[in-house]
Amino acid sequence: MLHDFPFYLGLIVAIVFLIMLGNRIRVAYPVLLVLFGLAMSFVPGIPSVRINPELIFIIFLPPLLYEASWAISGKELWRWRRIIGSFAFVVVFLTALAIAFAANHFIPGFSLALGFLLGGIVSPPDAVSAGAILKFVKVPKRMSSILEGESLLNDASSLIIFRFALIAVATGQFIWYDATLTFFWMLSGGVAIGLAVGWIFILIHKHLPTDTNIDMALSIVTPYMMYMAAEEAHTSGVLAVVSGGLLLSSKRHVFLSSSSRLRGINVWESLCFVLNGLVFTLIGLDLPEITSGLGDVSISAAIGYGLLISAVLILGRLLSAYGAVVVTLIARNFITVADRSNPGMKVPFVLGWTGMRGVVSLAAALSIPVQLADGTPFPQRDLILFITFIVILVTLLVQGLTLPFVIRKIGLPDFDHPITEEQAESEIRKQLADHALLHLKNNYSEEVRNQPFLRQMANKWEEKILLKDETMLPDDVKIVYLDILDQQRQWLLTKNSEEETLNEEIIRKHLKYLDLEEEKLLFI
Known part of the structure; x- marks a missing residue:
């Protein structure tokens, strides 16, 4: 064999x-x-x-x-x-x-x-x-x-x-x-x-x-x-x-x-x-x-x-x-x-x-x-x-x-969905942001006032709710964002190779974060 x-x-x-x-x-x-x-x-x-x-x-x-x-x-x-x-x-x-x-x-x-x-x-x-x-x-x-x-x-x-x-x-x-x-x-x-x-x-x-x-x-x-x-x-x-x-x-x-x-x-x-x-x-x-x-x-x-x-x-x-x-x-x-x-x-x-x-x-x-x-x-x-x-x-x-x-x-019709998939995704994102913001304000109002990160999260969700026509990210914007992510990835790899004492696990964590950001483009 x-x-x-x-x-x-x-x-x-x-x-x-x-x-x-x-x-x-x-x-x-x-x-x-x-x-x-x-x-x-x-x-x-x-x-x-x-x-x-x-x-x-x-x-x-x-x-x-x-x-x-x-x-x-x-x-x-x-x-x-x-x-x-x-x-x-x-x-x-x-x-x-x-x-x-x-x-x-x-x-x-x-x-x-x-x-x-x-x-x-x-x-x-x-x-x-x-x-x-x-x-x-x-x-x-x-x-x-x-x-x-x-x-x-x-x-x-x-x-x-x-x-x-x-x-x-x-x-x-x-x-x-x-x-x-x-x-x-x-x-x-x-x-x-x-x-x-x-x-x-x-x-x-x-x-x-x-x-x-x-x-x-x-x-x-x-x-x-x-x-x-x-x-x-x-x-x-x-x-x-x-x-x-x-x-x-x-x-x-x-x-x-x-x-x-x-x-x-x-x-x-x-x-x-x-x-x-x-x-x-x-x-x-x-x-x-x-x-x-x-x-x-x-x-x-x-x-x-x-x-x-x-x-x-x-x-x-x-x-x-x-x-x-x-x-x-x-x-x-x-x-x-x-x-x-x-x-x-x-x-x-x-x-x-x-x-x-x-x-x-x-x-x-x-x-x-x-x-x-x-x-x-x-x-x-x-x-x-x-x-x-x-x-x-x-x-x-x-x-x-x-x-x-x-x-x-x-030419089969889509019997089950009166709105497009993109519209449904946009609506779900808005409702999800609304639910998260309501829970945050009702249960963690003091923390939101004192913690900058939580305030930033609340602002991000408010922007999603107020966005009147949230559609899929335009292709030209995706190209720019992918180029930025690629440049960040190359910078991390270069920094890792140039600094011998730098812990590579830190670099790998940031590289994984960039990969996750790139994966997000499939859903926005």
């Missing part, structure tokens, strides 16, 4: 450059990385890459889910809980059902159980792909919230279907009442274990003498502990990580210091950046391993099956999106729904078109055992792997490359 280290090191460098290229040409990086991996797989002399499914499920999946659960808004998740739940559970099941019947009817040698197995593998859309694409276009907040919430839960529901289908194929029977009890245990047990482990880590952070570095180390360990504890109890590790992550996210201001919260954002963004890049590149690099086991099935026939399943997936999600709107329009007459307006034909189409598949699908396919318990080869394993790869490739290329164009062409 050591002699392949330069290859993997170069791979990471190539991933970084490809992501920068994707940002430059405004193409979602999962598309570029899969194509890059696919092209690399044909280069002679490239080390053989075999993806271990345990590597993805244990090493990659928990931190990616955990970071996503911290990033999502709990308020938005609850607001759109019905449609999120529908897409994450009902739509995933109906998709798996459609795939099962299509595979059983059109693919020779596919039983319904094998069809359900394939359906459980390819039914969950990939959150990373959709997020990377939506970064380049503006969509209503409700849509991004629904997609983020769906992505947190659909992996769990699809993997549950996958496990039941795997048992049915291996044993040749399906006991519905046993499966029902197992299903509810996987749901409730996964959530309970995630919440329990989350509370344990909250207590550790609160009552033990941790610092920022220890907080970061514990945060990295947390999702793995949640996932492994749930899997050991034969429940859903995905739901454990999601539920525990949502709990810790909602309590982050209770048990984490401001320094830990700031550093945690950088640590987790960098970690997930590397993990996502590696996963999508490895998907492309694994093609030779996938095609080598097709056996009697020709490449052209296997590609045809993959295109068929891709078409069923795309059409099924589009129909589900419009079906969800119809159900909501009917249900609003009987129950309270989050939104009573008619979204029209545009929103469901965009929501249905965001169905790119990715890492979880490939990992599930790879986790199919090579042999059954009696030693016979697992039926259609290699063909399922190839179809899964084709589905990932087709949905990333077809939907991934066209989604930005579709969104811009349709």
Whole structure:
């Protein structure tokens, strides 16, 4: 393994450059990385890459889910809980059902159980792909919230279907009442274990003498502990990580210091950046391993099956999106729904078109055992792997490359916010300053009179309140301010190098202050 280290090191460098290229040409990086991996797989002399499914499920999946659960808004998740739940559970099941019947009817040698197995593998859309694409276009907040919430839960529901289908194929029977009890245990047990482990880590952070570095180390360990504890109890590790992550996210201001919260954002963004890049590149690099086991099935026939399943997936999600709107329009007459307006034909189409598949699908396919318990080869394993790869490739290329164009062409309205984001930020800043000034004058009036620093703070807040049209800082002013900060930074570095006896920690503190000032420009 050591002699392949330069290859993997170069791979990471190539991933970084490809992501920068994707940002430059405004193409979602999962598309570029899969194509890059696919092209690399044909280069002679490239080390053989075999993806271990345990590597993805244990090493990659928990931190990616955990970071996503911290990033999502709990308020938005609850607001759109019905449609999120529908897409994450009902739509995933109906998709798996459609795939099962299509595979059983059109693919020779596919039983319904094998069809359900394939359906459980390819039914969950990939959150990373959709997020990377939506970064380049503006969509209503409700849509991004629904997609983020769906992505947190659909992996769990699809993997549950996958496990039941795997048992049915291996044993040749399906006991519905046993499966029902197992299903509810996987749901409730996964959530309970995630919440329990989350509370344990909250207590550790609160009552033990941790610092920022220890907080970061514990945060990295947390999702793995949640996932492994749930899997050991034969429940859903995905739901454990999601539920525990949502709990810790909602309590982050209770048990984490401001320094830990700031550093945690950088640590987790960098970690997930590397993990996502590696996963999508490895998907492309694994093609030779996938095609080598097709056996009697020709490449052209296997590609045809993959295109068929891709078409069923795309059409099924589009129909589900419009079906969800119809159900909501009917249900609003009987129950309270989050939104009573008619979204029209545009929103469901965009929501249905965001169905790119990715890492979880490939990992599930790879986790199919090579042999059954009696030693016979697992039926259609290699063909399922190839179809899964084709589905990932087709949905990333077809939907991934066209989604930005579709969104811009349709022109989605922002239903949720009657004022612009800049106006909302300005209003919040004014109200925040008003609240702070009122608290200062009511509780610390004597200190304000005697302390120059507090008087300066009060004057600053009064200026914000009186400012009639506080808008975003003009670009030309930002350029001047950035130049001043850069000159201050250079002066500090020069002073540090010229004065040998000067404590460098003092210089570093002032450099950090300048960095924070520069970061503030993102919010003013």
